[in-house]
Amino acid sequence: MAAEPTVPQAPATAREWHLAARPRGWPVPADFALVEAPVRTPGPGEVLVRNTRLSVDPYMRGRMNDVKSYIPPFRLGEAMDGGAVGYVVASGDEGFAPGDAVLHGLGWREYATVPAKHAVKVPRIEGVPLSAYLGVLGMPGLTAYAGLLAVGALKEGDRVFVSGAAGAVGSIVGQIARLKGASLVVGSAGSAEKVARLTGEYGFDAAFNYKDGPVGEQLAKAAPEGIDLYFDNVGGEHLEAAISALGVHGRAVLCGAIAQYNDTSAAPGPRNLAMAIGKRLRLEGVLVGDHDALRPQFLAEVGGWLKDGKLRFEETVVDGFENTPQAFLDLLRGGNTGKMVVRLDG
Amino acid sequence: MAAEPTVPQAPATAREWHLAARPRGWPVPADFALVEAPVRTPGPGEVLVRNTRLSVDPYMRGRMNDVKSYIPPFRLGEAMDGGAVGYVVASGDEGFAPGDAVLHGLGWREYATVPAKHAVKVPRIEGVPLSAYLGVLGMPGLTAYAGLLAVGALKEGDRVFVSGAAGAVGSIVGQIARLKGASLVVGSAGSAEKVARLTGEYGFDAAFNYKDGPVGEQLAKAAPEGIDLYFDNVGGEHLEAAISALGVHGRAVLCGAIAQYNDTSAAPGPRNLAMAIGKRLRLEGVLVGDHDALRPQFLAEVGGWLKDGKLRFEETVVDGFENTPQAFLDLLRGGNTGKMVVRLDG
Numbered sequence: 001m002a003a004e005p006t007v008p009q010a011p012a013t014a015r016e017w018h019l020a021a022r023p024r025g026w027p028v029p030a031d032f033a034l035v036e037a038p039v040r041t042p043g044p045g046e047v048l049v050r051n052t053r054l055s056v057d058p059y060m061r062g063r064m065n066d067v068k069s070y071i072p073p074f075r076l077g078e079a080m081d082g083g084a085v086g087y088v089v090a091s092g093d094e095g096f097a098p099g100d101a102v103l104h105g106l107g108w109r110e111y112a113t114v115p116a117k118h119a120v121k122v123p124r125i126e127g128v129p130l131s132a133y134l135g136v137l138g139m140p141g142l143t144a145y146a147g148l149l150a151v152g153a154l155k156e157g158d159r160v161f162v163s164g165a166a167g168a169v170g171s172i173v174g175q176i177a178r179l180k181g182a183s184l185v186v187g188s189a190g191s192a193e194k195v196a197r198l199t200g201e202y203g204f205d206a207a208f209n210y211k212d213g214p215v216g217e218q219l220a221k222a223a224p225e226g227i228d229l230y231f232d233n234v235g236g237e238h239l240e241a242a243i244s245a246l247g248v249h250g251r252a253v254l255c256g257a258i259a260q261y262n263d264t265s266a267a268p269g270p271r272n273l274a275m276a277i278g279k280r281l282r283l284e285g286v287l288v289g290d291h292d293a294l295r296p297q298f299l300a301e302v303g304g305w306l307k308d309g310k311l312r313f314e315e316t317v318v319d320g321f322e323n324t325p326q327a328f329l330d331l332l333r334g335g336n337t338g339k340m341v342v343r344l345d346g
Numbered sequence: 347m348a349a350e351p352t353v354p355q356a357p358a359t360a361r362e363w364h365l366a367a368r369p370r371g372w373p374v375p376a377d378f379a380l381v382e383a384p385v386r387t388p389g390p391g392e393v394l395v396r397n398t399r400l401s402v403d404p405y406m407r408g409r410m411n412d413v414k415s416y417i418p419p420f421r422l423g424e425a426m427d428g429g430a431v432g433y434v435v436a437s438g439d440e441g442f443a444p445g446d447a448v449l450h451g452l453g454w455r456e457y458a459t460v461p462a463k464h465a466v467k468v469p470r471i472e473g474v475p476l477s478a479y480l481g482v483l484g485m486p487g488l489t490a491y492a493g494l495l496a497v498g499a500l501k502e503g504d505r506v507f508v509s510g511a512a513g514a515v516g517s518i519v520g521q522i523a524r525l526k527g528a529s530l531v532v533g534s535a536g537s538a539e540k541v542a543r544l545t546g547e548y549g550f551d552a553a554f555n556y557k558d559g560p561v562g563e564q565l566a567k568a569a570p571e572g573i574d575l576y577f578d579n580v581g582g583e584h585l586e587a588a589i590s591a592l593g594v595h596g597r598a599v600l601c602g603a604i605a606q607y608n609d610t611s612a613a614p615g616p617r618n619l620a621m622a623i624g625k626r627l628r629l630e631g632v633l634v635g636d637h638d639a640l641r642p643q644f645l646a647e648v649g650g651w652l653k654d655g656k657l658r659f660e661e662t663v664v665d666g667f668e669n670t671p672q673a674f675l676d677l678l679r680g681g682n683t684g685k686m687v688v689r690l691d692g
Contacts, residue, residue: 062624070594070624235620248416257620269615274581274603276631278408278416283629285622 009089010039010048016079016109017324023064026262026332031064032325037079040113042092047102047116053131054107054321054342055083056328057139057168058233061261070287082107083134085122086344096121103133110321110344128306129315135339136313137302139288140168143255144231145298146291148173149180151284152229152253156181159223161242163187164233165207166194168339169255173231174204175311176302182229186222188215188238190334197337201312210234216241226250234259240270243281252283262332314338355435356385356394362425362455363670369410372608372678377410378671383425386459388438393448393462399477400453400667400688401429402674403485403514404579407607416633428453429480431468432690442467449479456667456690474652475661481514481685482659483648485634489601490518490577491644492637495526497630498575498599502527505569507588509533510579511553512540514685515601519577520550521657522648528575532568534561534584536680543683547658556580562587572596580605586616589627598629608678660684 013036020033042048060082063074074080084107088100093116096102104119106112122133135141147169148154160177164170165187177185187198187207198207206222215237219227228250230242235257242252260267276283305311316336318327324342331340359382366379388394406428409420420426430453434446439462442448450465452458468479481487493515494500506523510516511533520531533544533553544553552568561583565573574596576588581603588598606613622629651657662682664673670688677686 239619240615254620254622257623260620266617269586269617269619271612271615273585273615273619273629274600274606276600276629277603278631278633280631280633280636282631283619283622285624285626285628287624287626290626 009050010111012039013037014039014110015321018078019064019074019076019080022066022076023061023262025264027061027064027325027329029325029329034322035079037109039111042090042113044092045116046092047088047096047100047114047119048090049084049086049102049104049106049112049114049119050089051084051086051107051110051112052343052345053085053134054324054344055134055139056324056331056340056342057082058256058258058261058331060328061332070289079106080108081105083139084108084112085130085133086112088119092116101130103138108324125303125306131315131339131341132306132313134341135168135315136172136306136311137299140339141172141302142291142295142298143286143288144169144172144176145302146288146294147231147253147255147286148176148229150291150294151286152231152251154180154182154229157183158228159184159186159226160229160231161186161188161219161223161227161245162231162233163210163238163242164256164258165189165198165202165204166337167233168336170231170233171198171202171313171338172302172311174198175202175305177229178203179305179310184223184227186219186227188218188234194337197314201314210238214241216244219245229253231255232257236260236267240272243270243272243275246275246279246281248279250279250281252281254283254285258332316340318342320344355396356457358385359383360385360456361667364424365410365420365422365426368412368422369407369608371610373407373410373671373675375671375675380668381425383455385457388436388459390438391462392438393434393442393446393460393465394436395430395432395448395450395452395458395460395465396435397430397432397453397456397458398689398691399431399480400670400690401480401485402670402677402686402688403428404602404604404607404677406674407678416635425452426454427451429485430454430458431476431479432458434465438462447476449484454670471649471652477661477685477687478652478659480687481661482518482652482657483645486514486685487518487648488637488641488644489632489634490515490522491648492634492640493577493599493601493632494519494522494575496637496640497632498577498597500526500528500575503529504574505530505532505572506575506577507532507534507565507569507573507591508577508579509556509584509588510602510604511535511544511548511550512683513579514682516577516579517544517548517659517684518648518657520544521548523575524549525651525656530569530573532565532573534564534580540683543660547660556584560587562590565591575599577601578603582606582613586618589616589618589621592621592625592627594625596625596627598627600629600631604678662686664688666690
């Protein structure tokens, strides 16, 4: 018997963030508009979710541009979307009941009426917050896992370099590389504090602040005999340095290019790309959506590491729904360590 | 019983080309020196070969620079090397007898004393000249075959774009793509005559002269729905245009970057490389040396196509050993159609 749709705890209206204008270059607060909208009672096959944590992610910057891509752009004057976790408050689908913890894709709002088929009930792991499903157990975690193992074909003994290594994806990449037998794990980040965390908390062998000097020189010091695998979250100078450092049959996993997301004209690509011929490098893009088949294996393996305390993750938590755009802007400037999330329930 | 080393038809001295100076930018004739040197009687395990055809290839430009690469640089003041075919005139190895047709790596000279283990006796195919082993049945042919099939993972129905398509590698790539079921084969070349040959002789569906206008625009006309596989012999603007044209999960085989070989400063890489993320492109370098295991299959399949008249190849023949450097310089400027060879025996 399907549950009767009811809205026990939901208010009549709630807030959501709209894209008010398409940013040129770096986004600014005026590109976003806070809107009060009716909370819609779920129809059959829908659930109403009270969001408790929202995800802000670098890929969202691309969706603010009106260009064809792997994912449609945000529409002007409508609520944006993105990863979110929360609790079902009313269900029109027999698979869900009030109180269920769910992960879904209608973030940037306080309450979301979600098609049940697009909501996932998530098991709780002791000591692991629900928001982990936005990070280490969610999209960034699977991106790291699939990028490193399926696309990058990590082998035991590989020397691995990760850029954006203190971020939600990078911090997991480095740790998985270590757990899977990499012989050297090097990371770059944008502050001394992050660099200390890479070698301290996350067990990287070496790390450097890319703002301290040329990436190529710093990488050569950290990995004097070169690298076998580069996980790129950054693009630009980092990618060029990695291409020089990669050895024969080296692999570069192209996951992000945050250094370029706010460029208004196209930045030159790596000047040394022709090295890929002589060294038979492989550069390959990764998108998490291609790797759903890996999810059960990923949840089992990464969930196990979390339970056993072998894998650490961090969150940078911004409090208050009204601060969601600011959290996103901070993320683009590297204001986070680990996963950037917005906390809605105080 | 090993044959007695004898030198029945060899002169006491013969000519060889030395690298006299390392070119800066485009090579010039003064970078090469013609030297008369003794012809050395083969010792045990060696054969003396009278070269009849010499190969000049774009990769040789890289060997003129004093930089670490997949193959050591040419040494100043010594005979250069490269692919050559000819006939054994004296043998110190029981596996070879005078008159044997061989392929070996000591080109740029009239007579070569070659370690027997570095010489290959080659079977003659009716109607196919010995020099085919420098081209369609040799290094360029195997490069095309392995690059397209092993690295590029060509699938039936793929839309394929080849740059430098009238060259020794490119002309074979396009034809193999067609024979293996590509649904569209597009090539670029640097003259109207070459373009006509691509669609006429070689059966490309479309071709354009890259000097006639922006590569991206011409490619979009030739392949309005995009491409699945790009075989890059050129680099530069071609690679950037191909990255834009490639569809999801497209592949770029990086084989050459002749547009950049004579640059004295590093040219910017493709400005759109970050598209590789969203489209999950794979860019991968190919070097023929990695693919020796494919050689028997390659010789059988390509040899069969040649016998059956299904695959065409051309040579641009430059007459006279003294013109070897000029043949090489012409090659760098696109003066060849198909394989560029130097004929020594008139």
